[in-house]
Amino acid sequence: MTFAALRSLYALIGDALDDIERIYRDASLDSSSPTPTTPYAVLTSPCTPYRRRAPRAEDDDETEDEYVPYSAARSPKTPRRTGNGASLDSDVTVNVLDFPSLDMPYYPTEEHDQSLDAAESLASHPDVIAATNRIVAACGQIGATVHRPFLTLCDAAMAYHLPACLRFLEASHTVELLRAAGPDGMHVSELSRHVNVEEGKLAHMLRLLATHHITREVRPNVFANNRISAIMDSGKTPEDLRRPSQDKYESTNGIAAFVNLSTDELFKSASYLADCYLPTLSPKSTEGVHAMHAPFNVAFDTELPYFEWLERPGNEARLKRFGPAMTGTAAWEVPGAIIGGFPWHELKEGSVVVDVGGGIGSTAMLLAHTFPHLKFVIQDRPQVAEHGVAAWRERCPEMLDSGRAMFLGHDFFLPQPALFLPNSIEPAAPSVYILRVVTHDWPDAFVTKILLNLRRAATPDTKLLIADHILPHACYDEDEDAASEEDPLPGMVRSLAPQGSPLLPNLGKANANAYWLDLTMRVTFNAQERTLREMAALVQTAGWKIVDVVHGESSSFGYMTAVPIDIPEATSSSFSSTGTVMNVKASGATGRGRSGSVLSAPESIRMDHTFGSHTALPTEDAIRKPAPKSKRPLLPWWRSKSAPIAKGGKVVTPEKKLPPLPPPEVGMGKSPKARRPKLSLITPSMPDIRSPARVLHTRSNSKVRILSPGTNGSSTCLQDTVQFPRVSAGPSSDDTLLQSPLMSSFADGPTLLPALEPGPPLKVRARPSRTSLKKKASQVFEFTKASMAHLRSPTARESPGGGLGHLAAAAASTPRLVGSGASASAMSIPSLPGVEESPPGRARADSEGGKMGVREPRKMRSRSQLGLAHATVEVRAGRAGLRDGARVENWDGASVEGDR
Ligand SMILES: C[S@@+](CC[C@H](N)C(=O)[O-])C[C@H]1O[C@@H](n2cnc3c(N)ncnc32)[C@H](O)[C@@H]1O
Structure with missing residues (x-):
């Protein structure tokens, strides 16, 4: 059985690689021109030339989402196909974008070649992250299975050297020195002169890191940065960093600060965990004098809570580091994901x-x-x-003024x-x-108090949205009491692993970060991350009930919505309504101390402490493109374009400007290099809105939201909501019409997109873009369980092709595809045990809304291995390719969000 499990894990890795490679290949096809000088040709690591033949008629036939198995993809005889079914044969040479190399540093502070940017961006693509998670989980499990147990234990027991050496690497500014040395690296003898540490010590520390893929030993005793160490680069020069006044972490992405914080007091606190909890180990383990007593207190021999300690004289540098370090953790959540976490609309x-x-x-x-x-x-x-x-006065004062x-x-x-x-009395x-x-x-006990204050002020209609990590169990999550009369907890995910795979149900190493964070909170504040059950039980103590959960995509971050219920008598009597906390006891997460002594209450915690406040507002990019479900590649998360970037010691804040307004006369096919949004809205009813604009489909029917620059020239307040009560066709030579015949047939049911009715014309004008639109393209949109609910509605079921037909038709009738010859197909995925399924199947609709039918899927293997309860919609170009203005990428997650 072990061999079978190992082989299955191995196959999973191959499949995940196929998925990633396919996304990179598709992106290469999207972005390349059929000339030999594509930007991707300049990759340092050799890229593989593939031959693509001219499209054939049969390509437009229903090509299922067939993927070429990893091994077969290596065979020169195997015809290659992209995800959208395009065959990669002879006529045209396309250089395929490679996955970023581990050996190649990608400094957040430097300008890069377009191809490197693209490769890094794609690595943040949600589908790539999902596939890499499966790879990491499988590799971890294979390693644990085959490695000698003693050596695995040694890895765990002596892993303390890693944070220790990492701290050295960061604090000695070796990353910046190695950046200056370039790809050939620096010999430890030279490094030793810079950091003033004996070269033998240096070599061994850096080699330990290189062994864990955090630096690279280029030649014996010569070290260089790699893709991992490079993201700690502060962008400051080694000379700058030698100056005592220099604040290394100011105006950085915060990753170096985060590494420094983690490997300093957090690491040191963690090493006292057992000493704190087991009196037999240490006399210092006696219970604390406050409910936040934690291993931190034992490690630093203080009774002060962490933040109070942080603000003591002597800890100034640590205190200053905290804010940037929190900025460095931004990637824990997909940026902007909160938009999809609640039905705000x-x-x-x-x-x-x-x-x-x-x-x-x-x-x-x-x-x-938004x-x-x-x-x-x-x-x-x-x-x-x-x-x-x-901060708001500087960015968008009108929000405050209005x-x-x-x-x-x-x-x-x-x-x-x-x-x-x-203005309200x-x-x-x-x-x-x-x-x-x-x-x-x-x-x-503190959380109960916070929640109780909110509960007491809530109306019956008030909702509570808790956004935090939701810890999965490390086993298949079965109901604790299957016989219970209680409704099952909403949002319960029983396993994150592909169905039937031998993977650990929480994806093991791939999800380790949530557990690192959990214990970090524990050893520092006696706080914690929580499982869904723990959170549900906790909110109930304060009179709330979780009714909906939206899980983050490829992250353990989640959004839990709760509604008011009766406040339990026990809580009412324990917590006064005036703010005094009675009976809050020490130590345990439940507030029960070993001695039962009454300890300091929450209100005694001073209000002037740091408490982990973030120091950065969202970037303008994040505000302008808050589409968390978007399948378009994102910028690598540490490279937000508008974040200040330190270059050679100089802080350069990118201009806070929207792309320039396109001259009205620029139409299709002109100025191909102009970088501007791909769509503009032109409408007679709003003659002044001809600026770069983006449409977000909202669920509210016939309402189109336009994001445009503020009239006062400010670039940050982009909002304008325009009510278009009626929208219909209006002929124009080169415009695609925002009109959909199918749309109205779904108007009375729950629709994927807003139901637009006949009315005055609203036109979308195609803009030239870097990419040619006349070619194959496909886009896959995944619909989570929440959206799937709509597909089970009677209206959806009764429409041709059932729920999937409904989905496909709605996708095909998205305004930007109508008349483009494109088609959409929807496919359901078998759901997890215990979660209601929509019947597996596939439906297809063309963009004229004509032909539709349901078919059994021919090949669902790679997708079904995702094991998620969801449907996907794939939008494909027609025979003639996509028409200008019907660029599928623009039909992005925003409309999916509107469906919630
Ligand atoms: C980890 S930060 C989260 C900030 C923000 N919600 C976010 O998502 O970035 C915790 C926040 O709780 C605030 N906080 C701590 N104690 C507080 C108190 N007693 N009353 C109000 N806010 C408090 C901190 O100042 C800090 O901004």
Whole structure:
């Protein structure tokens, strides 16, 4: 059986590689021109030339999403096919974009060749991340299976050398020195002169890191950065860093700061975990004097909670490092994912969203730009709120001036104040309370107190949205009490592993980060990340019930929506309504201490501590393109274009500007190099909106939101909501019409896209883009369980082809595809055990809305191995390729979001 399991894991790796390679190949086809000088040709690592033949008629036949097995793909005799079925034969040479090389540093602070940018961007593509997760999980499991157990134990028991050496690497600024040395690297004798440490020591530390793929030993005793060490580059020069006044972490992506923080007090605290919990090990393990007592207190021999300690004299550098280090953790969540985490568009006009512990308003800013019908109150400690006001004044003062957003200094351990919004004499009712990465900062009893304050101020309609990591179990997650009368917990994921695979159900090493973070919170604050059950039980203690969960894509971050229920009697009597916490006891996560002594209560925690406030607002890129489900490649997450970048010691803040407005006369086929958005909306009813604009389909019927530059020239406030009550065809020579015959047939059911009715013309003008549109292209959109619910509705079921037909037809009738000759097919994926399925099948619709039918899938292997409960829609170009203006990439996750 072990061999069978190993072979199955091995096959999984091959399949995942196929998936990744296919995405890279498709992207190469999308981006390359049929000339020999494609940008990808300049890759340092050799790229593989493939031959592509001219499209054949049969390519337009229903080619299933066939993939070439990894081994077969290596055979020169095997005809290659891309994901959209295009065969890669002779006529045209296409250089295929390679996966980023481990040996090749990609410094966040440098400008790169377009191909490297593209390769890095694709590595952040959600489908690539999902596939790499399977590879990492399988490799970890194969290693654990075949490696001698003692050696695996040695790896675990002596892994402490890794953070120790990593700390050295970062703190000695060796990364910056190796960057200056270039790809040939630097001999340890020279490095020794710079860092003033004996070369023998240096060589051995760097070799340990090289053995773990964190640096590279180019030749004996000569070391260079690689793709992993390079992301710690601060961008400062070694000379700059020698100056004591230099703040290494200022204006960086925060990764070096994060490494420094993790390998300093967090690492040291972790090493005292057992000593803290087991009195037999250490006299210092006696219970603490406050409920946040943790291994940190034992390690640093202090009774102060972490943040209080951080603010003591002597810890200034650590305190200063904390903010940037938090910025460095941004990648834990897919940027902007909160937009899809809650049905914001369903909230009524003027609804008030209160971001509790909202920092300087990063989340609120993203939401406020995306959902102009909502108002925001951002609550945090007064000094954080002050920073927030200053930051918003600089970025979008009109949000504050108009009363759409306001900051409120408030201690969340005290009862919620009445919400008086600017220009209003009546207190507003809170529609949604957000708690984003707040609960993981606190032990259970503290969280209960925070939640209780919100519960007491809630109306029956108020929702609570908790955004935090949701820890999966390490085993298949069965119901603890299958006989229970209770409804099963919404959002319960029983396994993340592909169905039937031998992988650890939580994907083991691939998801280790959530568990690292969990224990980091534990050893530092006596806090924790929580499983869904733990969170459900905790919120219930304060009178909330989780009713919906949206899991992050390829991340353990999730969004839990709760509604008010009765407050349990035990909680009411333990927590007064005035803010005093009674009976909060020490130590354990449940607030029960060994001695049962009453310890310091939450309100005694000073309000002026750091508490992990983030220091950065979302980038303009993130605000302008908040499409978390987008299948378009994202920029590598540490390379946000508008984040300040330090170059050679000089901080360069990229211009805060939108792309220039296209001259109105520029139409199709002109100025191919111009970098501008691919769509402009031109409508007689809004003659002044001819600027770069982007359409987000919202669920509200016949409402199109346009993002355009603010009229005052500010680049940040992009919002304009335009109500188009009726939209219909209006002939124009080179315009594709925003009109869909199929759309109206779904108007009365739950629709994927807004139902547009006949009315005045609204036209989409095609803009030239870097990529030629006259070729094969495909785009895959995945629909999670939440969206799938729509497909089971009676309207969807009764439409031709059932739910899948409905989905395919809606996709094919997306305005940008109508008349383009493109087709869409939808396929369902077998769901997980215990989760309701839609019948497996496949439906196809062409963009005229004519032919549709349901077919059994011919090949579902690679997708079904994802093991997720979802459907996919694939949009393909027609025989003639996609027509200009029907660029499928523009039909992106935004419309999927609208479906929620
Ligand atoms: C980890 S940060 C999360 C910030 C923000 N929600 C986000 O998603 O980036 C925790 C926040 O809780 C705030 N906080 C800590 N104690 C607080 C208190 N007693 N009252 C209000 N806010 C508090 C901190 O200032 C900090 O901004």
